[in-house]
Amino acid sequence: MTDDTAGRVALVTGGSGGIGRAVAERLAADGLAVAVHHAGNAARAEETRSAITRSGGRAVTVGGDVADERAMAAAFDAVEEAFGGIDVVVNTAGIMLLSPIATLDLADLDRMHRTNVRGAFVVSQLAANRLRPGGAIVNFSTSVTRTRFPAYGAYVASKAAVEGMTLVLARELRGKDITVNAVAPGPTATPLFTEGKSQEEIDRIAAMNPAERLGTPEDIAEAVAFLAGPARWINGQVLFANGGMA
Template identity: 70%
Template sequence: MTGGSGGIGSAVARRLADAGMAVAVHYAGASARAAEVVESITAAGGTTFAAPGDIAEPEAMTRVFDAAEQRFGGVDVVVNTAGIMLLAPVADTDLDTFDRMHRVNVRGTFVVSQLAARRLRPGGALINFSTSITRLQQPTYGAYAATKGAVEAMTLVLARELRGRDVTVNAVAPGPTATPLFLEGKSAELVERIAAASPLGRLGTPEDIASAVAFLAGPDGRWINGQVIFANGGAA
């Protein structure tokens, strides 16, 4: 899985390991956090290893897939949580900022999806990550939402392209989730207002999102294909 050192990514890695899956924890620069995730999974009796790589570079991600195949005998589930979010009004967004998000969120997702399409075994699953912001349409999220709209489009098309392969392709679109990245720079009052906007009266947790991923990755999710699952507690 990509982005395995992040707040949601690490929760997904642990949840899949708890379900008995061997997990390759990909990371870009956060080697210490990736090592912590690997250590926690190993301590709980799971099978895992950490693999670095630039998500937007096919050669780097090919090495990650190769390592997973060599260690585990094949690749059955790919979860693509890696992404970045840089916020500004559309009128004020620097194009270098937009290009940086596009490189990670769109090109990176495309690179990993392409490899998954070629290498997932029958019965496998690809789970990409979008965002509920594509529905919430909040100011300052325009460039970020644009990258995730592209992720949704390629995900839904790929599900149709893999007809006959017995591989499902879906996306999970989290709503506001209590990760360090989300909470950074927000006042307690703002966080409370965002939480109150949900019918359930709280923020999501990384474990909430991991549950949605585990469903799609497991046997109970085999009839869900070509869908965007909005895991947001009804906030959008």
Template identity: 80%
Template sequence: MSSNTTRVALVTGGSGGIGRAVAGRLAADGIAVGVHYAGNEARADATVADITSSGGRALSVGADIADEHAMSAAFDAVEREFGGVDVVVNTAGIMILSPIATLDLDDLDRMHRTNIRGTFVVSQQAARRVRGGGAIINFSTSVTRLRLPSYGAYAASKGAVEAMTLVLARELRGKDITVNAVAPGPTATPLFLEGKDEATIDGLAKAAPLERLGTPQDIAEAVAFLAGPARWINGQVLYANGGIA
């Protein structure tokens, strides 16, 4: 790929929380961004507006992350608009907390569909389409190390994400494409804060040696590193958690 060709990213779950911060951070590096959303088109359009008002290039694309035909069409739309795909960041995910003994199995299936099948669908499309010199970045969680009660099903889904990420890195031998996962710790997003009382949030904030929650911007910096200069980091899980685990 010539140096004067604009790099292009597709960020799933790009309409809110970490995904929105990632989309903005990549755009700040001069990358054209496809902002994927599942249900909130208005929020995705707002993300696009933020990027374009700052001089960047962005496009919103809607799709069910676990539907291979819909995601193929989303990749098609980004390729038509910007000429290709170099970076795929898969932030989309859902988290339902419950002790394993009492988890509603329908909720397990919902997380499996989004977090495992969705990541697999996106990874499959990315493996077929990302150009040489590109990067595929999936999302795990530091809870795979923290082993917190009530996170069993969620952590299990993210353990599967780590497994497929590390295998895909080796399957893409010779293509000059890196494949890594970012594993955030407690991060101040609506997904994380929902249903937690102030004491719980304060306790988690104090748990890391840096004594605060992460921010979406903290996680976006890790993604930008893997998407850009970190060409010798491949087949790894990068824990972005302030030292909590």
């Protein structure tokens, strides 16, 4: 903990597993009190909360559909009641459904955009109105906006929208001392990435960056901690955390 992090509070959406859990634990290690958000898997969120408290940190769990403005307003209320305010919001919540554009089930398109686009918008809107001065909003995009892998078209479209709203919001918050950035991970060793892929495909993608490995959730959490804490002069940017893949 440093003077810069003492007393600060973070809300991590999608904090019950994968990258979200790594982010929650990394911010807690920096001394922030953390609210671990889940969209339904309360047990996994509780595992993350327990891991943080066992390490001497402060954490609570909150639930709600990120695309439901009332549910998320209640989640923000709960965090403020527990810790007195919110300084950092990290929006890792998202889903990825892969298909060629020509054959994508439009129901999957709607489902993905509801979580990835509307959800990011709802959370960003609440954060813009409720974060304390000196705060930071960190949204999540994807490095596939550059690598342009086939079958990722709808997912990339949702994340390109997140990038766009992030960059605009940074400028709209002029004078409020709140930074707004996005992290764009490359392929990361989480179930979101590995599910449905053969080991051969995973190995091929891992070999595409100079380090010849997949990223880890902890790699991505380091980038988030940077933007959430000391990186006050970085604002309105997309940070590509992909090991040099693109």
